[in-house]
Amino acid sequence: MPQQRRIHAPLLALALLAGATSRAAPVEVLALGSDGKPLPETVVFLESGEAKAAAKPGGMAEMQQIERRFVPRVLVVVPGTEVRFPNRDKVRHHVYSLSPAKTFELKLYTGTPANPVLFDKPGVAVLGCNIHDNMVGWVVVVETPHHAVAPATGLARLPDVPPGRYRLRVWHAGLPPGTPATESPLEVPAVGVRTQVKLPLTASAL
Known part of the structure; x- marks a missing residue:
């Protein structure tokens, strides 16, 4: 009589998970x-x-300021993501948002502010610069990884x-x-x- 092979539960769970991932x-x-x-x-x-x-919440994203523009202009993140706003220009910027989705202000600065901004609820945050009125960007917070x-x-x-x-x-x-x-x-x-x-x-x- 042939010997039956046992599949341990952890290995079976991993196999099922791999199968689910491969179907994506x-x-x-x-x-x-x-x-x-x-x-x-x-x-x-x-x-x-x-x-x-x-x-899943967490993680870090980045929206730079290059040649007096936000790069990228449109950034999509999930709730709980922290976003850095490094200034790659030789002039100062003053980034802010008055949107209900996220209100914040990064006062006049060069380089990278010490503290990133936490986007903790879904919605669209419109960003501007108090120094350069032509600068505009958007952080879109969505409750999905897709x-x-x-x-x-x-x-x-x-x-x-x-x-x-x-x-x-x-x-x-x-x-x-x-x-x-x-x-x-x-x-x-x-x-x-x-x-x-x-x-x-x-x-x-x-």
């Missing part, structure tokens, strides 16, 4: 304007109960998304202030999915 697939979202052309800097994210549970900002091609890629049902949310800084992210259902199969969305904006008008 990419989701690609093409963001277009009303003219059908790519819409860079569109924020794309997937929401669900499982995604919210997977959005998020991306579309590059110049307009194609946002969210890697390793587990199969399931999600709410596809899309937002752009060019929308009227206070406009919430659009929402539509999205079923993600085990092989991944590619879809497209249109916003009432054109890149030329931004």
Whole structure:
């Protein structure tokens, strides 16, 4: 009689976890304007109960100031993320936000402030500089690890998304202030999915 092999519970759990991870697939979202052309800097994210549970707090992100601009202009993080605002310019900056999602002020400084800013609740924080009125940036806080900002091609890629049902949310800084992210259902199969969305904006008008 052949000898049966025993699989210990910890090894079985690891095998199941590896199998679940291997089933995750990419989701690609093409963001277009009303003219059908790519819409860079569109924020794309997937929401669900499982995604919210997977959005672990913590970590560090960075939004630099280079040539009197925020780089990147649009930064997406999960709640509990600390963001540094290093000044790479030779002039001083005074970064602030008056948004309900996050109110803070980094008074006139060069280099990197000692204390990063903690973004602890979802929403959109609009950033400015008290010295340079043309400087504007956005920190978008979302309760999901599945998020991306579309590059110049307009194609946002969210890697390793587990199969399931999600709410596809899309937002752009060019929308009227206070406009919430659009929402539509999205079923993600085990092989991944590619879809497209249109916003009432054109890149030329931004």
